[in-house]
Amino acid sequence: MVGISDKCTEDIARERKKCSFSSTELTHFWDGGVELTKRRKLLENYFLSDPELKSSVPLEYLSHKEKYERSIKLSCLFFKKISNWLEHNDTISAMEVYQSVLGGSLGSAVLKDGFPFAVHYVMFIPTIIGQGTMAQQAHWISRAWNLEIMCTYAQTELGHGTFIRGLETTSTYDPDTEEFVLHSPTLTSYKWWPGGLGHTCNYAVVLAQLYTKGQCHGIHPFVVQLRDEETWMPLPGIKIGEIGCKLGFNTVNNGYLGFDHVRIPRDRLLMKNNKVLKDGTYVKSQNDKLTYGTMIFVRVIVVRGVAASNLAKAVTIATRYSAVRRQSELKPGEPEPQIMEFQTQQYKLFPAIATVFAIKSSATWLWDVYNSVTKDLDQGDLDKLPELHAMACCLKAISTSDANQMIETCRFACGGHGYMTSSNFPTIYSSLTAAVTYEGENTVLLLQTARYLVKAWSQRDVTSATITATLKYLSDFRPSDIYQPWSLTMSNLAEAFRLVAAGKIKYCSEHIDYLIQKGYTSEDAWNATSIQLTQIAEAHCRAFIVDTFVKETEVAVVSEPVRKVLVQLCELYSVYWLLKNVGDFLVYSHLKISDVDAVNERLAELLAAIRPNAVGIVDSFDFHDDILDSALGAYDGRVYERIFEAANKSPLNAEPVNESFHKYLKPFLKGQM
Ligand SMILES: CCCCCCCCCCCCCC(=O)SCCNC(=O)CCNC(=O)[C@H](O)C(C)(C)COP(=O)(O)OP(=O)(O)OC[C@H]1O[C@@H](n2cnc3c(N)ncnc32)[C@H](O)[C@@H]1OP(=O)(O)O
Numbered sequence: 001m002v003g004i005s006d007k008c009t010e011d012i013a014r015e016r017k018k019c020s021f022s023s024t025e026l027t028h029f030w031d032g033g034v035e036l037t038k039r040r041k042l043l044e045n046y047f048l049s050d051p052e053l054k055s056s057v058p059l060e061y062l063s064h065k066e067k068y069e070r071s072i073k074l075s076c077l078f079f080k081k082i083s084n085w086l087e088h089n090d091t092i093s094a095m096e097v098y099q100s101v102l103g104g105s106l107g108s109a110v111l112k113d114g115f116p117f118a119v120h121y122v123m124f125i126p127t128i129i130g131q132g133t134m135a136q137q138a139h140w141i142s143r144a145w146n147l148e149i150m151c152t153y154a155q156t157e158l159g160h161g162t163f164i165r166g167l168e169t170t171s172t173y174d175p176d177t178e179e180f181v182l183h184s185p186t187l188t189s190y191k192w193w194p195g196g197l198g199h200t201c202n203y204a205v206v207l208a209q210l211y212t213k214g215q216c217h218g219i220h221p222f223v224v225q226l227r228d229e230e231t232w233m234p235l236p237g238i239k240i241g242e243i244g245c246k247l248g249f250n251t252v253n254n255g256y257l258g259f260d261h262v263r264i265p266r267d268r269l270l271m272k273n274n275k276v277l278k279d280g281t282y283v284k285s286q287n288d289k290l291t292y293g294t295m296i297f298v299r300v301i302v303v304r305g306v307a308a309s310n311l312a313k314a315v316t317i318a319t320r321y322s323a324v325r326r327q328s329e330l331k332p333g334e335p336e337p338q339i340m341e342f343q344t345q346q347y348k349l350f351p352a353i354a355t356v357f358a359i360k361s362s363a364t365w366l367w368d369v370y371n372s373v374t375k376d377l378d379q380g381d382l383d384k385l386p387e388l389h390a391m392a393c394c395l396k397a398i399s400t401s402d403a404n405q406m407i408e409t410c411r412f413a414c415g416g417h418g419y420m421t422s423s424n425f426p427t428i429y430s431s432l433t434a435a436v437t438y439e440g441e442n443t444v445l446l447l448q449t450a451r452y453l454v455k456a457w458s459q460r461d462v463t464s465a466t467i468t469a470t471l472k473y474l475s476d477f478r479p480s481d482i483y484q485p486w487s488l489t490m491s492n493l494a495e496a497f498r499l500v501a502a503g504k505i506k507y508c509s510e511h512i513d514y515l516i517q518k519g520y521t522s523e524d525a526w527n528a529t530s531i532q533l534t535q536i537a538e539a540h541c542r543a544f545i546v547d548t549f550v551k552e553t554e555v556a557v558v559s560e561p562v563r564k565v566l567v568q569l570c571e572l573y574s575v576y577w578l579l580k581n582v583g584d585f586l587v588y589s590h591l592k593i594s595d596v597d598a599v600n601e602r603l604a605e606l607l608a609a610i611r612p613n614a615v616g617i618v619d620s621f622d623f624h625d626d627i628l629d630s631a632l633g634a635y636d637g638r639v640y641e642r643i644f645e646a647a648n649k650s651p652l653n654a655e656p657v658n659e660s661f662h663k664y665l666k667p668f669l670k671g672q673m
C-alpha cells in the first residue's frame, strides 16, 4: 500500500515540476488579482478550519429527514459565522462573502447538496431590491438581511414553470378592506419547487395574477407571510409542504404551497414598477418585463457561480486522477502509462479545461453588463435590456449544457471509480444538471435568444448605426461564397464562428418567411423552424464566447508563459467546437473539405502542447481539498488510500455480519423461509 501511495504522489509531483508556467500566477488571474486570491483564502481558512462545520457521517448515509435536519443545523452555524465575520471584518464586502459562500465552492464544502437558505439570498432579497419601493426595501431588506425572517421565491407552479403568463394563482384586490386575496383555484396552481419553502421559510415573494376592478393585469410579485414567526405553524389558509426526494438538491427543502383565500395588506404588492392605488386603480410601469428582473440576475450569476465552478471542480478531479492512474500499455513491454498519455483521454479533459476559462471570460462580461444595465434601468433607460436578456439566456443555457455534458465526460474519464459517491461526481453532476432546468429551461432560453436574433436580422440595415456590440457582426455580414483562403489563425477562427452564426440566422429568418409565404401562421412557422432556431442561439453564443475569450487573452495582464497557456486554451476551445459542428463551418464559413485535415492536426497538436501543463492548469483553480471533497482529486494524489478510507465509512462495514443474515439470508439458504 505504501508503495502505491508513493508512486501516485511521485507521479503528481512530477507533473507539477514539468509545468512551464506559474500556477500561482494563473490562480491570481482566475480569481481576478492577487488581492482577491488572498481574500478567498482568508474566507476559506475561516470557515473550513471550524470543526463545528464538519460532519463525521457522510451525507449519503443519512435518511432524508436527517439530511434536512443536519442541513438546518449547519446552515444556522454557517450563516451565524458569516454574520460574525461581517461584524468584525470590513475588508471583504458582504456581497463578496455571500458570492463565495453560495457560489458553488465554499458552501459546498459544508453542505454538499445545497443550502435551504440559498433562495433567501439569491432571489428574495434581489427581488425586493428590483421590485420594491424605497419603503418596501427599507422594511423587507432589513428584516431579511438581519435574518429576522427566512424567505423564498415562489413562482413556479405544478402546472407551469416556463410559461409564466399561464400561472394560475390569483391575487384579487378588495378595495373595501384594502387587501389582496390570494387563492389557488386548482391543484395545478399550487406553487411547486421553491427552495426552502417546505419547512424553512416563513415568508415568500409569491408571483400571482393580479385582478383589480374585475380586470386581470398579469403576474405580479407579492410578499406573503406563510408561517407564524414564533410557532412556525402555517398561517390559516396556507397549505404547505416539501416536494420529496430528487436527483440532487436534497438538502434544499424545495416545497409546495397553496392558498385558500388568504388576505394580505395592499402594501404587500411590490410596487416599484406597477402599482395598485387604494381605490383599486392599476398604474402600469414602462415595461411589464421588469417583473422578470430577478430571473435575469440569477441567470447571470449561474454562468460563473454554477457552470464554470462545477466544471472546474470536475475537471480538476479527472485531470489529477488521470495523472496518477496507470492502465494498459502504450507500447508492448513498457510500464503502464499514466492514462493522461492516451490522446482520447486528453480529448476528454482538455476541452473541458478550456471551456472553464471560456465561460469565465464571458461571465465577467455578463456581470459587468448586468450592473451597467441595472444602473440604466434605475434612470428609466430600458434600451439595453433586450440585449442583456438575450445574452443572459444563451450564456446560461450554453454554459450549463456544456458543463453538464463535460462533467459526465470527466466522470467517464475516471472509469469505475468515477461512479463512486466518494469521487464527488454524483453531487457535482446533480447540482449542475439542475441548472439546465431551473431559472429557465435551456431550450426555452435559447428560443428567447433566437427571437432577439431573428428580430435583429430583420432590422440589421436600418439599425446598423446604433446596433449593439454583440450584434455588430450581423450588419457587417457578407455571405462567404467569395473564396478566401482558410487559415488557422485566431482571428480567422473567430471570424468563422461569426460567419456560421450570421449564415444560420439568415437561413432561419428566410425559412420562417418562406413558410409564412406558403400559408403558415407566423407562430406555426416559428415552431416548424425551432430546431434550427435553438442552433442559431447556440451559434451566436459560441461566436460571442470565442470573441470574448480571444480579447481576454490579448489584454490579460500576465506573464508570457501564462499568456501562452491561455492562448492555447482559447485556440483549443475554438478548434474543438469547430470540429463538433464541422458541417456548419463547411456550409457557412470559408472552411473547405480540404482544410479539415489541418484542423484535426491542430487539435492533436494543441492536446499535446497542453498535456505537460494540465495538472498545473487545474491546480490554478486552487480548490481546497475540502471543497473538492473527492477521493480521486485531492492535491496529494493519494487516490487509492482515499477510496479505501471512504469505503470504510459505510455503516455496513461497522459490523462483520449484518443482522439481515440472521433474519433472512440464513433462513433462505437453509430452506427455512
Ligand atoms: C454566486 C453564485 C450563486 C449561485 C447560486 C445559485 C443557486 C440557485 C438556486 C436555484 C434557484 C432556481 C430558481 C428558479 O428556478 S425561479 C423560477 C425561474 N423561472 C423561469 O426562469 C421561467 C422561465 N420563463 C420565462 O422566463 C418566461 O416565461 C419566458 C421568457 C419563457 C416567456 O415569457 P413571455 O411569454 O412573457 O414572453 P414572450 O416569449 O412572449 O416574450 C415577450 C417579450 O418579453 C421579453 N422578455 C422575456 N423575458 C424577459 C426578461 N427576463 N427580461 C426582459 N425581457 C424579457 C422577450 O424578449 C420578448 O421581447 P420582444 O421580442 O417582444 O421585444
Ligand SMILES: Cc1cc2nc3c(=O)[nH]c(=O)nc-3n(C[C@H](O)[C@H](O)[C@H](O)COP(=O)(O)OP(=O)(O)OC[C@H]3O[C@@H](n4cnc5c(N)ncnc54)[C@H](O)[C@@H]3O)c2cc1C
Residues within 6 Å of the ligand: 119, 153, 154, 155, 156, 159, 160, 161, 162, 163, 192, 193, 194, 195, 249, 254, 434, 437, 438, 439, 440, 441, 442, 443, 444, 447
Ligand atoms: C432544483 C430546482 C430548483 C428550483 N427552484 C425554484 C425556486 O426556487 N422557485 C421557483 O419558482 N421555481 C424553482 N424551480 C422551478 C424551475 O424554474 C422550473 O422547473 C423551470 O423553469 C422549468 O419549468 P417546467 O418545470 O415547467 O418545465 P416545462 O416548461 O414543463 O418543460 C418541459 C419541456 O417542455 C419544453 N418546453 C416548454 N415550453 C416550451 C416552449 N415554449 N418551446 C419549446 N419547448 C418548450 C422544455 O424545453 C422541456 O423540454 C426549480 C427547479 C429545480 C429543478
